[in-house]
Amino acid sequence: MSLTGALYNAFSGLKANSRAAALVSTNISNATTESYGRRELALSAGVAGTHGGVTIKGVIRHSDPVLTADRRLSDANMGAAGDMYTFARRMEDLVGESGTSGSLTDRVTSLENALINAASNPAATQRLENIATTANDLAKSLNKLSDEVQLARQGADATIARHVTSLNEAVVRLDEINDDVVKANSTGGDVSTLLDERQRLIDGISEIVPLRVVARERGEIALFTQGGAVLLDGRPVEVGFEQTPSIGAGMSLSGGQLNGLTLAGLPVNSTESGMFAGGRLGAQFELRDVATVERQAQLDGIARDLIDRLGPGGPDSTLGALDPGLFTDAGIAFDPLNENGIAGRIEINALVAPGSGQSWKLRDGLGAATQGEVGDASLLVAISAALEAQALPGSAALDAVPSSFINQVANFGSDVVGTRVRAENEQTFAISQNTGLKEIELSKGVDTDFELQMLMQIEQLYTANAKVMSTVDQLLERLMSI
Structure with a gap:
């Protein structure tokens, strides 16, 4: 993989991580908000023939129509x-x-x-x-x-x-x-x-x-x-x-x-x-x-x-x-x-x-x-x-x-x-x-423990992508100095 490809992959990862972190924050802040549907970022692999990376396809809003x-x-x-x-x-x-x-x-x-x-x-x-x-x-x-x-x-x-x-x-x-x-x-x-x-x-x-x-x-x-x-x-x-x-x-x-x-x-x-x-x-x-x-x-x-x-x-x-x-x-x-x-x-x-x-x-x-x-x-x-x-x-x-x-x-x-x-x-x-149905509905909504775990994973992925970009930057500087 070229340095440009690696840089692109890391950049797309950072962009996805930033968006995912924002969604997790929104989920946690609305954990007890009625009518709120939990958000999740929809990602897909980069299109064939490109450098790869990830593509943000949109935001998935979770809900249970039957329960609602x-x-x-x-x-x-x-x-x-x-x-x-x-x-x-x-x-x-x-x-x-x-x-x-x-x-x-x-x-x-x-x-x-x-x-x-x-x-x-x-x-x-x-x-x-x-x-x-x-x-x-x-x-x-x-x-x-x-x-x-x-x-x-x-x-x-x-x-x-x-x-x-x-x-x-x-x-x-x-x-x-x-x-x-x-x-x-x-x-x-x-x-x-x-x-x-x-x-x-x-x-x-x-x-x-x-x-x-x-x-x-x-x-x-x-x-x-x-x-x-x-x-x-x-x-x-x-x-x-x-x-x-x-x-x-x-x-x-x-x-x-x-x-x-x-x-x-x-x-x-x-x-x-x-x-x-x-x-x-x-x-x-x-x-x-x-x-x-x-x-x-x-x-x-x-x-x-x-x-x-x-x-x-x-x-x-x-x-x-x-x-x-x-x-x-x-x-x-x-x-x-x-x-x-x-x-x-x-x-x-x-x-x-x-x-x-x-x-x-x-x-x-x-x-x-x-x-x-x-x-x-x-x-x-x-x-x-x-x-x-x-x-x-x-x-x-x-x-x-x-x-x-x-x-x-x-x-x-x-x-x-x-x-x-x-x-x-x-x-x-x-x-x-009604109380029982609302409790079931909320239990299928935002789980703050799960969201915090997701936030930790996002932090790790963010660190990894940032490390790749830092490494690519060092390699480019060395090539420029030759």
Whole structure:
């Protein structure tokens, strides 16, 4: 081999060593960075007919597509489970633990105790006022729960809009990266950084909706949801959604008052069986259109049961058939055909509201024109008995089983707790699965011990190439001196 050939070989080796050392440094510094793919220098022997040496063919970015796909699906499941648990936990906190102060069952118990206390001394105005206060507190508790359910629906609707915006922005950026990857590949450039950015974007989208990534020619990718919706294939496809300014009880997607998703301007199925089900976007639709609707229906059923028990035909014989009872629909008589949202409208009758000065009507009847016998507790006892009676609820949202009012409320509270427990278990499983997949993914990523060993080898190769160049330099100097 000539001195020129040896010099060329050593120079190409030094160049490769320098590039390899830079890649090792990058690998180590990003060992715990999510979406980062380990880099490795691709080398080949010099072309035949030349002096030899090594040629840098490019940079290899290592990844496991199957494992990454499983982890992304797990991301979607974990996001959805987290959203469902958050709502279930919020409802449990609002309903309160049975028997604790301020809980829904405590409000019912306080009313029953106030009735019993007043029946023992019906002439005591203070005890009658306590009935009005506890009844008003119970109605307000139902109002608050109903309001919170509708706020949760409104929040879910707004979150859907944010997810759709993030989804569209990420898909547009992925389309731009597709173009950049094609250009870089055509010029022999390093696309590793672009691929890292692409994976980061896809990871972000995968929490919103489960994805399927398909490789295309020249390094491009196509993006589909697990349900089959095309998000990117040659060009981005826009997902559309129009947020509803105000959501009330009774408004629904099927009824046309709420909006669903569109894909390229065409409506698509936005339910749990649709093309966007499975991630946080699907969970928000589940919350807005299913979970909250069921909770509202149960609350409305409880409110209706309370109104029915103490309305016309109940213990107060002074009420006419069309008169509002102790509990009203925003001040008027309740219409069974207008059950939707009654939990948010239920109020104590203004005739006996706290501070009205007419609490004696609780003892003598809402329709009484004048006070009766102050020692007569028969109506108070009858009201208490009506609440304790094993009655069949009029609402289809409650179980068609005869039950007392306190048991209806307790059953509702138990259902809320049970839903929270199931949601928590699902979230725990999703987190455990996701954590395990991420650990496997990281274990197949950058191994810092291995990278340090590589760095030591690079140092040895660098020293050897440098020694060759130094030797060639000495030989050239000797030849020049002859």
